[in-house]
Amino acid sequence: MKTPLILAAGLTLFIAACDNDDDKSSTPETTSTAFTALVGAKDTLVHMRDAKRNDELYRSNEHNCDIANYASCENGQLSLLSGAREIIHDTAAQANKEAHYILKSGKNRIQASLNQLPASRGHQMLEHDGNLMHIGGRNDKGYSATVMMSDDIGRSWKKVEPTTASMPAVADHQVVSKDRTLLLSGGRDTNGAKADMHRSDDNGKSWTPIQPATPITPRYAHQMLLHKGILYMSGGTDGDQVHSDLIKSSDMGETWQDVNPSPHFGARYGHQIISYDGKLWMTGGNDGNSTKDDIWVSEDEGKTWTKLTPSKPIHKRMEHKMVVHQNKMLLLSGKDDQGNWRSDAMSSKDGVAWSTEIPNWKAIKDKARHARSRAEHQAASHKNNLLLSGGVHKSGQILSDVWAKAPEQTEMGLVSSAPEPFDSRQKHHMVNHQGKIIAMGGDDGESLRADMHVSDDEGMSWEMVKPTIINASDIENPTSMDGDGNMTPRSDLQMVSMGNKLFVIGGAETADNNHSEVMMSEDDGKTLSILPFIRVGTVFPQDLAKTGHQAVVHADKIMVIGGKTDETPASTTADVITSADGQAWQKETTNMPATYDHQVVKCHDQLYLIGGRGSDGELRTSNVVMRSDDGTNWTPMATSTMEPIADHKAFCADDNLYVLGGSVPAPTLNASAGEAAAHSDSEMLAAQIQLLGADDSDWRQIDGSPMLKDLQAVEAATSIVQTGGAELAAVAAIAATYDKDMSNKRAMLFGGFCSRLPGASFAFKELNSCCTDRICEK
Secondary structure: OOEEEEEEOOEEEEEOOOOOOOOOOOOOOOOEEEEEEEEEEEEOOOOOOOOOOOOEEEEEEEOOHHHHHHHHHHOOOEOOOOOOOOOEOOOOOOOOOOEEEEEEEEEEEEEEOOOOOOOOOEEEEEEOEEEEEEEOOEEEEEEOEEEEEEEOOOOOEEEOOOOOOOOOOOOOOOEEEEOEEEEOOOOOOEEEEOEEEEEOOOOOOOOOOOOOOOOOOEEEOOEEEOOOOEEEEEOOOOOOOOOOOOOOOOOOOOOOOOOOOOOOOOOOOEEEEEEEEEEEEEOEEEOOOOEOOOOEEOOOOOOOOEEEOOOOOOOOOOOOEEEOOOEEEEEEEEEEEOOOEEEEEEOOOOOOOOOEEEOHHHHHHOOOOOOOEEEOOOOEEEOOEEEEEOOOOOOOOEEEEEEEOOOOOOOOEEEEOOOOOOOOOOOEEEEEOOOEEEEEEOOOOOOOOOOOOEEEOOOOOOOOEOOOOOOOOOOOOOOEOOOOOEEEEOOOOHHHHOOOOEOOOOOOOOEOEOOOOEEEEEEOOEEEEOOOOEEEOOOOOHOEEEEEEEEEEOOEEEEEEEEEEEOOOHHHHHOEEEEEOOOOEEEEOOOOOEEEEEEEEEOOEEEEEEEOOOOOOOOOOOOOOOEEOOOOOOOEOOOOOOOEEEEEEEEEOOEOOOOOOOOEEOOOOOOOOHHHHHOOOOOOOOOOOEEHHHHHOOOOEEEEEOHHHEEEEEEEEOOOOOEEEEEEOOOOOOOEEEEOOOOOOEEEEEEEEEEOOOOOOOOOHOOOOOOOOOOOOO
């Protein structure tokens, strides 16, 4: 009997069989040890939470290091774990070095790697010669010719190094496996739809073009499959025309014949066809006008087709995935043409009776970790496990995660992903409260969040908290509580820490509904009290119903500075509202400009107001940086190098003032494909960290800023902790720690977004979606 063991990286599960044999096919479910790696330019911090005493952690730069002789492996290292929550200083993994880890616990052992999948959409994942293959796809870098292989059910991946004849860089192509041969057809690249066919007989190292006697027409988002030893191809699009053909080949693509099906299921792309129970089955897709929810079956090799009537809706879906797993057909995820994205799995043995194998995760509010809704993903049945990988989320984020479901499990478990401290989000807020980093709310690109995450180890691990309201009965018509007594979702909020109390101020629940209630917690956010509003002078509760505002503690008072109301039309404010206790509020007389999406930070015993947008929504170009001793009287500063900026993050560390990320004016340029995601018509993402020293002389720039907006960063005891943010088109899940002087960044990698390290090339740039040469190289 094998004793299973789970190793988690950054709350990411790496699943393996745990015995001393070489069987890597089963999925465990009992013992777990959380594993987080923060990779830096010079070293890596490895966090082992809840490890057992005398567990052994081996690591080296070799994929299959013999741990009995670990010292002979390249940079081989061993740490004997104490069983306590400990942080290990590791030099095997660095920004320019891949590292592989083995955890040995008694007789059990498990291997994990920081070498993970690239974020990909429109890729192919399939079983081939006993291994799992990941081939091609596209992301923010462009189209990929990368072939990856996993021999441990997707926990770790190794790049297949190409020989002289590498595969073409394509996405939305098709790949099938037969008799140790891989066959690739169609797809698209920067020039459009492809009609190419290639084969590989050496596990993807080299590819040979096939020249069919009758060339196939250019297409992508089509289907190619094997059925009773015959190769079939159907549908797809060339970008203008949607194909309706069904063709077959008995010689692996050398020659093709029309099947001429009747009745005809119609033209479509983004559909699925599989071979199951001796029949051909087809679902979904789009005919160029609308997304389909139909299912068809053929019992005579595609000559005639019957449209079935399912017992329950299988939902309109395209760019979904259909696989055969444990003698059932599974239908997974996808999207329709009405903006509905799915993350479910339905199963059937006859195409008529369907059941929900895995529910739509969007409907399960209490799940902190789940397989997000997606399209253009892949799924495969491999060694009795159902696996799902990559794709694109509704938010635009391109995913790199791998999920697995073993026969005895009822839910998908995350087995391979760059680690995430918590789900992707922007417009959240984060503070240092009594030595703990607390992050709350935000927008994940699909919905607003009501959760809170707490870290007591400078961002190495996070605990999710769902704040509850404890005094709602004392408040008339509270808006900050849902029907279950939990805090309502919100983004663009502010939190401040004053003494042992944490205050939550403002934020939006919907586009036209800002929160006016101020909440307070004395237990690190686990419970919240809605504070009564005491009016002093001309201030009203609705004056605190803001987004894009700033809240700071200065001179023993909470100061809410600037922001935008939810009035119609929205009003950009130039006010400073103060309170000593979060209950009695008054407006101060001030000379500050009307602004929102700015930053106010306390540093050098002064307040600094940096950037923002004016009433017209444009970046403010005058008085970009102002300072004040009391928060009401503001003096412009000379800023020869500070550009107009908004959506950024400012913080003070060791008496230096830093500005991280944000939106700045875009010059007129011809952006490359890799840079396009970082630009809009008038704004681009900032590429430098701005620093103002203790002498207040002028700003200087540090290379290596995360090209994100609406991110968060705070000073911790020994480091700077950064989370979240967004590119211009997609929400990010990113976390990093910096040294206090910003000289060394240790970063975790997540699906779709690279961590940029000042002064160093990033070893994982080929596996990451947004590293362009302009950003990631020296």
